[in-house]
Amino acid sequence: MRAIDRIECEAMGHSPKHALRQGFLNSDRCWTALVDGRPEAMFGSVTVSALDRRATVWFLGTDEVYRHAKLLLAWGPSLIRRAVDSRWMAENLVSSANGKAIRLLQAWGFTVEPEEQLVSGVPFRHFWMIRDV
Incomplete structure (x- = not known):
């Protein structure tokens, strides 16, 4: 896992392994990205409120997955x-120091708030997307 992703996990009170395990177990949908047959990232969504139709999205990866930026x-x-x-x-929240993730989130259409929260x-900075469904 990238060092910045480990820092994010630890700030949220989880080891990287625990964060991946909880993400997998709690997600409504979850994917593992393989590069040359090796798991290099996990991504998923957890329903926060079915009534409000809100989900927390998450993505944790290795340095290798970011070498495939065009595919991402x-x-x-x-x-x-x-x-x-x-x-x-x-x-969700993204570490203010996680520049690659912030740029990727913005490219995917998320709004990343400028205000920080500790x-x-x-x-960290809050990011969000409202979808037309």
Whole structure:
């Protein structure tokens, strides 16, 4: 897992392994990205409120997955649509220091708020997307 992703997991109170396990177990939909047959990233969505149609989306990866930026850019919007198919709002937090993830989220159509909020002393920024469903 990328160092910045480990920092994000630890700020949220999870080891990287625990974060991946909980993401897998709690997600309505979850995918593992393979590069040359090796797992290099996981992505999913967790329903926060079925009534409000809100989901938390998450993505944790290795440095290797970011070496395939064109594929990430191309496949991201389709995966997001599938992950939050019946939810109206997708959201989460991203470390303010996670520049690659912030640029990727923006390229996928998320709004990344400029304001920071501290989680266990780590500055994070809220990101979100409202979908037409």
